[in-house]
Amino acid sequence: MASRTKKEKENEVPSSPVSMADLARELGVSMTTISRALSDHHSIGPATKQRVLKLAKKLNYQPNHLAAALRKGKSKLLGVIVPYIEGRFFPSVVHGIETAASKAGFSVIMCQSNEDVAHERKSIDTLLSAQVAGILVSLSRTTSDFRHFEKVRKRGIPLVFFDRVLTDDYVNAVVLNDREGAYQSTLHLIEQGCRRIAHFAGPQHLNIYQNRRQGYIEALQSAGIPVDEELIAYFDMSQENGAEEMERLLALPSPPDAVFAAGDSSILGALQYLKNKGVRVPQDIALAGFSNEAFTSITEPMLTSVDQRCEEMGQASVRLFLELMETKGPAFSHRQVVLQPQLFIRESSLHGQAAPSASTPQEEENVQQVR
Amino acid sequence: MASRTKKEKENEVPSSPVSMADLARELGVSMTTISRALSDHHSIGPATKQRVLKLAKKLNYQPNHLAAALRKGKSKLLGVIVPYIEGRFFPSVVHGIETAASKAGFSVIMCQSNEDVAHERKSIDTLLSAQVAGILVSLSRTTSDFRHFEKVRKRGIPLVFFDRVLTDDYVNAVVLNDREGAYQSTLHLIEQGCRRIAHFAGPQHLNIYQNRRQGYIEALQSAGIPVDEELIAYFDMSQENGAEEMERLLALPSPPDAVFAAGDSSILGALQYLKNKGVRVPQDIALAGFSNEAFTSITEPMLTSVDQRCEEMGQASVRLFLELMETKGPAFSHRQVVLQPQLFIRESSLHGQAAPSASTPQEEENVQQVR
DNA sequence: TTGTACGCGTTATCAG
């Protein structure tokens, strides 16, 4: 590529990138000197170091990370696999990840599994081939085992799961305390005077929905309210199905006076159905959702919801990855970070007359290290 | 499903990745043969090829893209720089980019400029150091010149801008026909019988807001309606400011009967203010926004808006990048792709009684090649 | 403090 063959128009010809060898030749020193000057090594004369740096600036030298990574066996790339980049949650998490990673000198390679294990598998291979230093992943909906992550572990590459994790597995993970969020939200409804509280549960093979259901149940039990399975609806959390389920619940001999949903879309559907039918929210039925989607403060009434701390999750994932990098030994191979959710109380849940003293959630310790 | 049959054992030792040399040694052939078998070269015996492929599967061989890229001078990485990954627009575009890129065998490195030229500059350097095959970028708000993109051009790396572009520059770009979207939206309001149509314009140093204002003006002129600068508000398109501006407009001696906003948040603020004041939408004042944010179909009334075809924009950007890759010669260095927007007509703009025949936008040719 | 020489894993060139 260095061959100076004269093409048509010289200015149109892309100039080959300048390498350390070029700098060395220009200054009449060895490549080692160049390398040391650029990497701020200790054994290097301040004078020559300045000469090198100056020329590097002048010639617009760009280090070749590929070559460096190949030589050192580790790159400055961080792989991220998410089901998709849409909605509010994943973009926010990725935002947090990219910000934190970039601050630590890592570039982020983004892959979408598209909720498909096959894609997930392929992404793993791609990232391994790209020689990433670590992989952060939120599982696809169709993932039911960890086999394709074995090679990551075998290669000793830090692997961190976030949000969507398979239960009962010894992996590094950053998750929201879904149980706690659901517990608080349900408790809040109880405090508002609700006694027949229905629950929109999601697909139970996902840990997040399982835990939210658990929190719901525990809150009821702690208040001495019996759990009525008739009031628990299992569906895919879509807006349409939320409306349908609301219809079914309303038709019950003894309809609920509140609904706690494991997702915001479903509770939105329910709200729209209720307004359509002239049922007052929150006077007749109180509503609370999960995720704190942007639209929760736009609806009328505004929707009470649990915030998932998306950005913190991204940051925490990167932090965990960096810690795993430090401890070379794979001794600590199953660390868990649990983030505390925030309940945002809005109009839709104010069934009782007394407005809560603090609508703004407490800003205390919201991160908790486990193990 | 915890498959921890063998726990803390030999699996704690990270096994070094298997290379082509390993395969060669194992089979007693040369590395050249391995390379040819894996890259599906023509000069290779079908028998040996199968032997190689089989062993590769067995030993779980992962090609090292870094080494290949170093050797070939070009990687399979595609750099993407966006201002940030939040809201609806950029995540959707990135979604489109990643999907299309992955289909073409490219991995995406994502950077956020954070609306800061300095970050943007740094991202450029990072991506160049990572030896990306191309760069897609949507400019930060604080970018006012192209100097930091010169080195990209100098290195002959395909550079594609999307959405946010500096005007009057000869670059490859994928943009929405903002003027046309604004024109159609304003025309629709005129057809609904509105005559005093206000406009929420954004910061005019950004091409997109400039063009939307232009489309608004042209629509008025084509209908013989004089442009009243008093009805054009310049602010940052936030929800709060939208409400404030609406207040100002209402207080005018001759208030508007419609508002076309260059952004959805601002029109949402206006809507909320109007409902608060008991002004009926769309009977008293018709509203139309821009961006087709998710909340536009949640508000009451639902908001008419112009869709920006986010995903198509991502796909088109990748397509343009791939085309530039093909044509090695930098002859065609300023290609423009203009996407046609879609007007989604919803309740907020139905000022006249006659509902339009087609609420669903026409699905005809929506991509148009220029030059 | 500086220089020499080799290797990281892959592909391209040139012989056989």
Next chain:
DNA sequence: CTGATAACGCGTACAA
């Protein structure tokens, strides 16, 4: 059809 060998750009023992 196959094999030996040289590069790609950088880091690092080792020697000077």
